[in-house]
Amino acid sequence: MLQVSNLSFSYGKKAVLQNIKITAAKGAHISIIGESGCGKSTLLKLIYGILQPNEGTIFWGENQILGPDFNLVPGEKFMKYLSQDFDLMPFITVEENVSQFLSVFYPDELNERTQELLEMIEMTDFAKTKVQFLSGGQQQRVALARVLAQKPEILLLDEPFSHIDNSRKNSLRRNLFNYLKEEDITCIVASHDTNDILGFADEIIVIKDHTIFAKNTPETLYNFPKNKYIASLFGEVNLIPMSILKPYAHLDKSILIYPNEMHIAEKKGLKVTVKSIYFKGAHYLNEAEHVDGYPILFNSSKKMNIGAVVFLNIALETINNRIKD
Secondary structure, rough: EEEEEEEEEEEOOOEEEEEEEEOOOOOEEEEEEEOOOOOOHHHHHHOOOOOOOOOEEEOOOOOOOOOOOOOOOOOOOOEEEEEOOOOOOOOOOOOHHHHHOOOOOOOHHHHHHHHHHHHHOOOHOOOOOOOOHEEEEEHHHHHHHHHHOOOOOEEEEEEOOOOHHHHHHHHHHHHHHHHHHHOOOOOEEEEOOOOOOOOOOOOOEEEOOOOOOOOOOOOHHHHOOOOHHHHHHHOOOOEEEHHHHOOHHHHOOOEEEEEOOEEEEOOOOOOEEEEEEEEOOOOEEEEEOOOOOEEEEEOOOOOOOOOOEEEEOOOOOHHHOOOOO
């Protein structure tokens, strides 16, 4: 089990993280999210031992993870960290990079393990290619295989799919995270991409203002966001006053509504005028304005016309779940 207790870190006098507490069981998948610069990458570096905390402790089971004040070379044998720099050897082949830390005294096992990882990252055809000739996305896939080669007990991933094109990214996510579950490897992922998070994490940790702002399952944080900051990390969101949604209720409150939760009606609902339209593939995102001047975002299956006047409804259950204090 990973136990991070009362962890704080600062660059000089500038606080980055304060009083961070995290518990992750063996095999758990934890995702860390937050706006750029909030400290996601710093937290991973602290856990790995690259940075020295000002306060607090980090344990994996009974093993305390110590920073550079105690270790000349950071990291423990049971832990691997994939940074955004990849740290590959450019002048040797893909398979040589992947197998670099495997024992040469067991060549059959080395070859079998290397081929297994190359298949997982879909790079078998590039096994004999030198890394310097690969694209950034291909290098990131090789880096993923490399940190998995020795089957770590805990894996730290910093934006692990950021350079990989969408045609590969989706299958690679499934391959990687399913493999980690099967092997009971604890995984902590720092990412800004909700596709890395929602379908795979057991728990999401939201960082804001140097500390843990929220912590819960993906379903709970997405469906019941406590404020706009949390909801906006998952995509576009509306903050709608109840005064325009249900004028008769006389409630001085607002609710958070995602664009996909706005449903077009023929006659009744929020009356809005379409101002801009954005094609999103499976749907259109419409930027509209309520008659009282409030901006509204909503999805539609068909392309609307600029200037079109439509009515929007929200399910009563959604309203009840989202009413803010």
